[in-house]
Amino acid sequence: MKKLNALTLIFATLLFTNCFQDHDDVPATDNDILDFVWKGMNIFYLYKDNIPNLADDRFTNNAEYTAYLNTFDSPFDLFNHLIYQPETVDRFSWIVDDYLALEQQFQGNTLTSGMEYALYAAPNSTTEAFGVIRLVLPDSPGDNAGLKRGDILYAIDGIKLTQANFSALTNQDSYTLNLGFYNDKGTLGTTDDSIDPLNENILVSKVQFTEAPIYNTQIIDIGGENVGYIMYNGFTSGSETELNIVFSEFKSKNVQHLVLDLRYNPGGSVSTTTYLASMITGQYTGELFEKLIYNNTLQSNNTEYNFTNTLDNGTTINSLGLNKIYVLVTGRSASASEGLINGLEPYLDNVIKIGSNTVGKTQASTTLYDSPNFGRQGANPSHTYALQPLIANGVNKNEETVPGDGLPPSIGFEYLENPLNYGILGDVNEPMLALALADIEDSMAKFSVIKSKSSQSFKLLMDSNELNPLDGGMIID
Numbered sequence: 001m002k003k004l005n006a007l008t009l010i011f012a013t014l015l016f017t018n019c020f021q022d023h024d025d026v027p028a029t030d031n032d033i034l035d036f037v038w039k040g041m042n043i044f045y046l047y048k049d050n051i052p053n054l055a056d057d058r059f060t061n062n063a064e065y066t067a068y069l070n071t072f073d074s075p076f077d078l079f080n081h082l083i084y085q086p087e088t089v090d091r092f093s094w095i096v097d098d099y100l101a102l103e104q105q106f107q108g109n110t111l112t113s114g115m116e117y118a119l120y121a122a123p124n125s126t127t128e129a130f131g132v133i134r135l136v137l138p139d140s141p142g143d144n145a146g147l148k149r150g151d152i153l154y155a156i157d158g159i160k161l162t163q164a165n166f167s168a169l170t171n172q173d174s175y176t177l178n179l180g181f182y183n184d185k186g187t188l189g190t191t192d193d194s195i196d197p198l199n200e201n202i203l204v205s206k207v208q209f210t211e212a213p214i215y216n217t218q219i220i221d222i223g224g225e226n227v228g229y230i231m232y233n234g235f236t237s238g239s240e241t242e243l244n245i246v247f248s249e250f251k252s253k254n255v256q257h258l259v260l261d262l263r264y265n266p267g268g269s270v271s272t273t274t275y276l277a278s279m280i281t282g283q284y285t286g287e288l289f290e291k292l293i294y295n296n297t298l299q300s301n302n303t304e305y306n307f308t309n310t311l312d313n314g315t316t317i318n319s320l321g322l323n324k325i326y327v328l329v330t331g332r333s334a335s336a337s338e339g340l341i342n343g344l345e346p347y348l349d350n351v352i353k354i355g356s357n358t359v360g361k362t363q364a365s366t367t368l369y370d371s372p373n374f375g376r377q378g379a380n381p382s383h384t385y386a387l388q389p390l391i392a393n394g395v396n397k398n399e400e401t402v403p404g405d406g407l408p409p410s411i412g413f414e415y416l417e418n419p420l421n422y423g424i425l426g427d428v429n430e431p432m433l434a435l436a437l438a439d440i441e442d443s444m445a446k447f448s449v450i451k452s453k454s455s456q457s458f459k460l461l462m463d464s465n466e467l468n469p470l471d472g473g474m475i476i477d
Contacts, residue, residue, distance in 0.1 A: 033385050034069040036370040037078050037095070044374070045093075046363060046390045047084035048295045054082060056297075075385055088404075090390055092335075092361055099369065099379075099386035106268075106367075106475065107236065109210040111173070114140020115147060116264065119166050120419055121459040123182075123193040129161045129461055130154065130180060130195040132419040135233075135264055140209055145202050147177070150422040154180025154197045163461045170464065174205040182420055190457065213239045213268075216261075216426035217246050219253050222440050226253050228320075229433060231261035231425055232276075235268025235336040237475075240275045240311050247279040247318040255320060259436045261328040261425070263355060263417075266465065267335025267474050270364060270394070274305040275317065277343055282319025285309045290343045291399075292364055292392035292476065303392070303476075324350040326436040329409065330417065332465055334359035335474040338402040339394050346397040354413045354435050360406035363390040364474040394474060413439075418455035 041054055048054045059065040072078040079095040080086070096102050104110065114137040122128040131153030136142045155161060155178035156169040169175060179198040184190070215231040228250040232243075250258070258280060274289050284307040292303045309317050325348065327341055338358050345351050368387040369379040395401050409415070415432055423430030428437060431450050438446040 030074075031066065031069055032380075033075045033370070033383055034072060034078050036380075036385065037075050037387065038069065038082070040368040040374055040387050041079070041082045041389060044295070044298070044366075044368060044389060044391045045082070045084075046295050046392060047090060048297065050084045051082055079387065090363075092363065093365065093387075093389040095385065095387050098384050099367065100384060102367065102386060102388070104208075107210065107238075109208060111206045112137075112140065112209050112211075113142050113204045113206050114209055114211075115142040115204075115464075117153065117170070117464040118417075118419060118460060119161065119163065119462040119464075121461055122161075122195050123190060127162055128195075129163055129166065131161055131166070132422070134417070134419075134422060135215075135425075137209070137211055137215075141204050141207055145204050147202060147204070149425060150419075151177075152180045152182065152195065152198075152419075154178050154195055166462055174203065177202045177204060214242055214246065217249075218426050219250065219255065220428060220437065222257070222437055225257065225440070226250075226255045227257040227259060227437065227440060228253075228255035229259045229261065229426060231263075233265050235265070235272040235276070235340075237269040237272055240272055241313075241315070243272075243276055243279060244311060244315060244318055247320065250320060251318045257324075257326070257440050258320065258322055259326045259328065259433060261433070262333045262337040262340070263328045263330040263432065264332045264465075265334070265337040266332065267337055267339075267361070269475050270305060270336065270339070271312075273336045273340050273343070273474075274308065275311060277340055278307045278309065278317050279319055280322055280325060280344065281307060281347065282309070282317070282321045284347055287347075288397050290339055291395050293395060294392045298391075301392075323348050324352070326352045326354060326439070328432045328436070329353050329355040329358050329407070331356055331359060331406070332463060335361045335364075338362065338407055339474055341407055342394070342396045342400065342402050346400075351410075352413060352436070352439070353407060353409045354432055355409050355415050355417075357406035357408050358402070360402060360404045361474065362394050362402035362404075364392045364394055364476050365390050366476040392476065414454070415451060416455040418453055419458055421453055421455075 045054060076095055083093055084090045115133050116135040117131045118134050119129050119131050122130050133147055133149055133151045136147055136149060157176050158178060159169060179200040180195045181198050183194050183196045185192045213232060213234040213236040215233050218229040220227045220229060230246055277289050287307050288304055289307050290305045294301045311317060338361060341351055365388050368374045369376050371378040393401060415435060428434060434450050435447060
């Protein structure tokens with residue numbers, strides 16, 4: 001499998017390397033950092049040709065270039081000015097002023113209480129909201145406090161929830177969750193329904209926590225055939241060995257069906273995505289899985305990721321040789337999750353997507369540092385700014401990208417998670433997994449009953465992942 005290596009990309013051709021000197025040997029000035037931002041975007045940005053201020057011939061001399069940089073108050077201002085249609089096309093490029101924290105996050109290490117929430121409009125109210133815990137990470141503060149998936153949040157620190165205050169209340173390092181319950185008043189109608197306090201208050205604090213990307217695995221017997229289930233919450237570089245161990249168990253138990261749960265997976269490493277695709281299949285070694293296409297200046301860096309039968313360390317990949325899989329997806333499934341589906345679809349007979357539309361992010365990014373070759377080694381020690389711009393478009397064997405509005409669920413397999421019926425992840429009765437199992441069992445009766453309980457009456461206002469825009473993505477190693 002061909003891989004990028006430390007972004008050693010044709011820097012000899014850079015137009016402004018000789019015109020504008022780096023100043024890594026002295027304390028960084030504002031202009032030094034602005035210079036780094038513009039150069040990085042000028043070289044790598046996927047949509048460079050759409051931004052006139054990134055044109056190679058934009059400036060005729062140093063003075064004109066310096067005057068342009070001086071019109072911006074901060075590196076953030078310049079970076080945001082160079083983004084192409086941020087509301088519709090490029091929703092995913094970012095800049096940080098602390099790349100050390102960013103690196104920790106890419107390895108799954110963040111300051112967190114270990115919980116993810118969904119915020120819904122409260123019944124019969126135009127202002128109030130209620131939260132539902134959808135995921136609790138094992139051994140996290142939330143888990144140790146006894147919180148679980150499906151718990152309802154009536155308030156935080158005694159303050160009733162609204163869409164406006166949710167971010168601030170959960171952004172604290174420590175806060176008290178005031179639990180609640182859905183009160184239907186014992187009537188069939190919903191006009192008197194409400195979220196009421198449970199009089200149970202739980203203090204949680206955030207800690208530095210490293211999330212294990214493999215959340216749950218099961219082998220389930222359905223009619224004498226083994227179904228492998230794996231919930232994978234991040235394509236974290238380095239998790240390939242763990243994945244391979246899971247697939248070794250699947251293979252030894254003659255798993256004939258696979259349910260891959262990516263419902264909350266925001267993405268991650270392209271290489272890791274390719275390894276997982278190779279574990280699912282095995283019959284396409286050497287064939288193209290995904291191709292990354294760069295801007296017109298960097299076409300020589302277009303990169304192919306091929307199905308493989310070995311990991312980087314030479315370990316043989318445990319492949320299942322499947323031609324059909326089930327993938328559980330939601331509006332939180334993004335980037336590398338979508339790339340996996342998109343890359344597999346030209347090869348497999350059927351990739352059944354259960355859930356709702358995915359995010360719609362087909363592009364890949366990488367971290368650019370203020371160094372001579374924009375790699376981590378030699379980064380200017382005087383500051384910790386880094387860029388994470390979109391630099392390539394991911395396409396499959398048929399040159400197809402992921403649509404901007406996401407990958408839709410397979411026809412007939414549409415399902416919106418019901419906050420009052422989340423179920424236990426990995427349990428055979430959890431609705432989205434149960435849909436896959438019912439289809440494997442060919443039980444239309446079970447299938448219809450499960451689908452009838454899809455959420456229709458609750459308006460989703462916000463998701464806790466929206467408060468962390470740096471999470472996930474499709475990352476080039």
